[in-house]
Amino acid sequence: xxxxxxxxxxALPAKPDAPRSAVTEGRAVRWTLIAVAIVFLALFLVVPLAxxxxxxxxxxxxxxxxxxxxxxxxxxxxxxxxxxxxxxxxNLVFGIxxxxxxAKFEFPGKSLLxxxxxxxxxxxxxxxxxxYVLVFSAQGVFGAFFVQHGIxxxxxxxxxxxxxxxxxFPFVARELIPLMQEQGTAEEEAALTLGASGLxxxxxxxxxxxxxxxxxxxLLCNARAMGEFGAVSVVSGHIRGLTNTIPLHVEILYxxxxxxxxxxxASLLAGLALVTxxxxxxxxxxxxGELAAGGRx
Amino acid sequence: MLHDFDLDVRAGELLGLLxxxxxxxxxxxxxxxxxxxxxxGRVLFGGDDATGLxxxxxxxxxxxxxxxxxxxxxxxxxxxYGLNARKxxxxxxKAEIKRRVGDLLDLIKLSGFADRYPSQLSGxxxxxxxxxxxxxxxxxxxxxxxxxxxxxxxxxxxLRRWLREIHDRTGQTxxxxxxxQDEALELSDRVAVLDRxxxxxxxxxxEVQDNPASATVLRFLGDAVEVEAIAESGQVRVDGRPVPGVxxxxxxxxxxxxxxxxxxxxxxxxxxxxxxxTVRASHRxxxxxxxxxxxxxxxxxxxxxFDGERYAAGHPVGLRIVGGYVFx
Numbered sequence: 148x149x150x151x152x153x154x155x156x157x158a159l160p161a162k163p164d165a166p167r168s169a170v171t172e173g174r175a176v177r178w179t180l181i182a183v184a185i186v187f188l189a190l191f192l193v194v195p196l197a198x199x200x201x202x203x204x205x206x207x208x209x210x211x212x213x214x215x216x217x218x219x220x221x222x223x224x225x226x227x228x229x230x231x232x233x234x235x236x237x238n239l240v241f242g243i244x245x246x247x248x249x250a251k252f253e254f255p256g257k258s259l260l261x262x263x264x265x266x267x268x269x270x271x272x273x274x275x276x277x278x279y280v281l282v283f284s285a286q287g288v289f290g291a292f293f294v295q296h297g298i299x300x301x302x303x304x305x306x307x308x309x310x311x312x313x314x315x316f317p318f319v320a321r322e323l324i325p326l327m328q329e330q331g332t333a334e335e336e337a338a339l340t341l342g343a344s345g346l347x348x349x350x351x352x353x354x355x356x357x358x359x360x361x362x363x364x365x366l367l368c369n370a371r372a373m374g375e376f377g378a379v380s381v382v383s384g385h386i387r388g389l390t391n392t393i394p395l396h397v398e399i400l401y402x403x404x405x406x407x408x409x410x411x412x413a414s415l416l417a418g419l420a421l422v423t424x425x426x427x428x429x430x431x432x433x434x435x436g437e438l439a440a441g442g443r444x
Numbered sequence: 445m446l447h448d449f450d451l452d453v454r455a456g457e458l459l460g461l462l463x464x465x466x467x468x469x470x471x472x473x474x475x476x477x478x479x480x481x482x483x484x485g486r487v488l489f490g491g492d493d494a495t496g497l498x499x500x501x502x503x504x505x506x507x508x509x510x511x512x513x514x515x516x517x518x519x520x521x522x523x524x525y526g527l528n529a530r531k532x533x534x535x536x537x538k539a540e541i542k543r544r545v546g547d548l549l550d551l552i553k554l555s556g557f558a559d560r561y562p563s564q565l566s567g568x569x570x571x572x573x574x575x576x577x578x579x580x581x582x583x584x585x586x587x588x589x590x591x592x593x594x595x596x597x598x599x600x601x602x603l604r605r606w607l608r609e610i611h612d613r614t615g616q617t618x619x620x621x622x623x624x625q626d627e628a629l630e631l632s633d634r635v636a637v638l639d640r641x642x643x644x645x646x647x648x649x650x651e652v653q654d655n656p657a658s659a660t661v662l663r664f665l666g667d668a669v670e671v672e673a674i675a676e677s678g679q680v681r682v683d684g685r686p687v688p689g690v691x692x693x694x695x696x697x698x699x700x701x702x703x704x705x706x707x708x709x710x711x712x713x714x715x716x717x718x719x720x721x722t723v724r725a726s727h728r729x730x731x732x733x734x735x736x737x738x739x740x741x742x743x744x745x746x747x748x749x750f751d752g753e754r755y756a757a758g759h760p761v762g763l764r765i766v767g768g769y770v771f772x
Contacts, residue, residue, distance in 0.1 A: 333512035336479055337574075339499045340506040341526030341581055351529075355516045 199417045202410035214411040222388045223396035231372040234311040242319025250327030276381025302384030310378040322364035359434040370423040446641045460632030461621045468641040469621045478502045505578030509590040511570040513562040520558040526581035548576040568599040588620035637661045673702035682718040693772040706748035708767040717762025723755040
């Protein structure tokens with residue numbers, strides 16, 4: 148038996164070429180395309196990212212770390228964390244509620260809701276910020292109400308949180324809607340027929356089924372919430388030590404020609420981006436089947 | 445869409461809801477379960493009105509066509525789900541749940557599979573787990589929606605027989621939906637035939653086959669050929685010759701349609717036949733032959749006969765009708 152096998156094997160070419168298919172291009176074309184893609188990525192993504200860290204550390208670790216002992220920098224970090232800590236859970240709840248409604252029920256205006264959820268992706272963040280300024284300024288629609296009650300929305304934490312929520316709210320819903328639609332309602336119905344309450348079915352069936360998609364979307368939502376510049380810039384007022392988030396603080400430092408400090412603070416965001424990318428890749432690799440097929444960003 | 449519906453399910457029986465797709469059989473099952481609600485009408489369980497009762501309170505076991513097992517739970521956890529979902533006061537203790545799950549795993553012959561996940565099971569095994577999960581809550585009625593629809597032919601047949609066994613052993617009142625006539629006729633104590641939201645007939649498999657209530661039921665239960673006939677003095681005649689075994693409906697005189705099953709034809713000499721034609725094609729399967737007979741205009745007739753003499757295409761034949769159905 149081994150002899151036959153050996154003969155058969157020997158009859159094969161030593162290094163068989165991959166089977167050719169109609170969509171496979173010639174070798175030269177393939178390598179050119181790959182080279183173009185790599186050079187492009189290197190020039191536009193890797194080099195700038197590396198530059199951030201090189202610049203940040205150009206005066207040594209001492210200077211780098213000193214940036215973060217600065218009270219204004221610390222306050223920017225704190226504000227960014229607070230904003231993300233409010234905006235992300237809010238969008239988590241909203242995202243689950245919206246995708247649950249869209250994926251599992253039929254109701255009039257459903258497609259309108261889907262379109263509205265995508266709105267923040269198509270509107271420039273600066274415009275979003277301006278909308279909030281118009282709405283909440285003393286002359287705005289709600290402005291008078293808040294001024295009367297002594298609540299500062301613009302140029303304060305509430306405004307920044309609102310702008311961030313607006314800009315980031317598609318992330319969770321966009322990932323979950325296709326995922327939940329694909330999963331349908333059969334498992335929930337099964338749970339209900341077995342006597343489970345709606346809440347129990349949600350906790351024990353729906354939530355476990357969407358857990359990785361949820362984590363994935365929260366991750367992206369968080370990265371965007373912490374890194375948002377445009378909308379926040381408009382509503383924040385740039386008050387040092389009070390309403391500056393990390394991205395705004397980077398801009399101020401940069402405009403003051405304080406490059407080392409600017410890049411040092413920027414390296415926080417770059418680091419956040421890298422960690423997000425890493426976890427995202429791990430999730431995509433490990434749980435590809437449990438993420439929404441069309442939901443890759 | 446269901447109209448004017450009145451169906452009485454007897455305790456302990458295995459009732460098949462049979463109908464083409466879109467006939468409302470799944471809707472009916474979901475209304476009984478409380479997954480859908482009727483605009484009008486009532487659902488009674490043993491005399492208690494369950495119409496307004498939410499699905500959780502109806503104590504039904506529902507088995508879905510595509511299993512709907514909980515993907516992230518083991519087989520044992522799937523089966524125990526209904527027991528674990530109960531309020532603390534009604535929930536059996538851990539040891540009791542474990543024992544019940546063990547018993548059900550024995551029943552579905554998957555004892556070694558407690559810790560597997562649904563993705564590691566074949567389609568037939570998944571559907572058995574789904575059944576055990578539904579039985580675990582000791583439902584008043586077990587509802588199966590096309591339970592074998594997603595399985596291949598051989599597994600289907602095995603599972604069918606096995607479901608009948610389980611039913612005979614547990615005496616569980618069961619309603620199942622199918623569009624497969626063989627399945628309904630083989631498995632059910634009684635069959636309910638639905639068409640376009642109406643209940644056409646309810647009866648034992650023998651009753652619906654021997655005395656179909658309408659042409660719809662007749663056609664749905666198998667192939668039938670429509671033959672122009674004339675009713676006179678109690679007899680039904682085709683081409684002047686009476687058809688044996690068919691009595692015309694009381695008081696009906698004149699032309700009517702006679703429905704003939706493929707096996708209610710016999711091939712004979714053209715001179716002594718009800719109908720004449722030529723053989724178009726014939727094929728053999730499992731000891732029978734099916735012959736397509738062409739008669740000038742219209743679709744060819746399908747005739748089924750024992751695998752005897754073979755007929756070549758173009759051969760002239762006569763057909764004697766030895767049975768059939770007429771409707772007033």
